[in-house]
Amino acid sequence: MTLQHLWKRTWYAVIMSVILVASFPAGVAFANGQAPKIAWESNYEPGIKIFEVFETDEGYTMIGTKNKKAAYLVKSDADGNTQWEKVLNLRTSNNKEVIITAAYYTQDGGYLLGGTVPGYQSYYYVVRTDSHGDILWEKEEYVWNYVEFNDIRETSDGGVIYSYNKDESFGYIVKLNAAGDLQWMNSMEMSKFDPYVSIESVSETSDGGYIAGAFRAATYLLWKLDASGQSKWLNYHGDGIGWVVPTTDHGYAIANHNLRTNQSNLIITDWNGQERWSKDLGVNGTARSISRTMDNGYLIGISNSLILCDEQGHILWKKPVSQLTKALPTKDGGAIYITSYENVVKLEGQPAI
Secondary structure (H helix, E strand, O other): OOHHHHHHOOOOOOOOOOOOOOOOOOOOOOOOOOOOOEEEEEEOOOOEEEEEEEEOOOEEEEEEEEOOOEEEEEEEEOOOOEEEEEEEOOEOOOOOEOEEEEEEEOOOOOEEEEEEEOOOOEEEEEEEEOOOOOEEEEEEEEEOOOEEEEEEEEOOOOOEEEEEEEOOOEEEEEEEOOOOOEEEEEEEEOOOOOOOEEEEEEEEOOOOOEEEEEEEOOEEEEEEEOOOOOEEEEEEEEEEEEEEEEOOOOOEEEEEEEOOOOEEEEEEEOOOOOEEEEEEOOOOOOEEEEEEOOOOOEEEEEOOEEEEEOOOOOEEEEEEOOOEEEEEEOOOOOEEEEEOOOEEEEEOOOOOO
């Protein structure tokens, strides 16, 4: 995993509005606006880097790498105690070592992993496993230039959607069926103003299409595609790297940075990606994640803060956090987050007000 990728990437959490949004109740503020207390913390041994966390029926699953190369899967109980772990040394058909940079926990308890073979003459690689981490199928593609794998997610038809970049000038979104066969591909090229383009995230929307969050010409943008991968619209919002999640009325909520105010902000758009309103969040860190809570608020992960907002963008609580890389609301009304790619922290749940 490159330093550039570590800076801008964390398992984004964009939640599919049909299947995945519905199960998370809000983390609710104390009456005085204080953040929940820490329930437990897991510190991983040197050499392990955690970049994804998901809640399971039994507790949590964390996904990352071990010794910078092998894929590392771990499941814990609700109190963070490790129940199961597995290391996968993944290789292409010609025995080139794969470094995993994106992952997802599937509805059947398995895993989707995406990564690359580093170098100029590179490969990208996708694998699906069962709940035991055993490989069900693999897909690899030769790419004649440097490639960076950014995001991977399960779709409602049991298939896979993912995004990757090539040579920093081309971004791609690819849809596979449940067996790993290609269904369609679409791409975004550099603009004449800036040679760099990166499709950071992609997820399914309630209309069966897809929403992608991308970075081009130093600006964050939303790219809407229909179910067959055809472009519907493209709109620019804010500066730098951002993250997006669907709203209840088929619009979108974006967490990113406002260069003018030097503040992280929350932007709400309509169904066509047009901005309705935005609010500064009072911190100047880098956006790392945004997730919708059960009461339609937003848990926003910033590199130096964890913030809970209601649906109107009012801050319910704010917690300073050093080197946060991803945050997720939990079923008990709390939250779980990753810091420094090495520590997983669970905040206590709070009863609904």
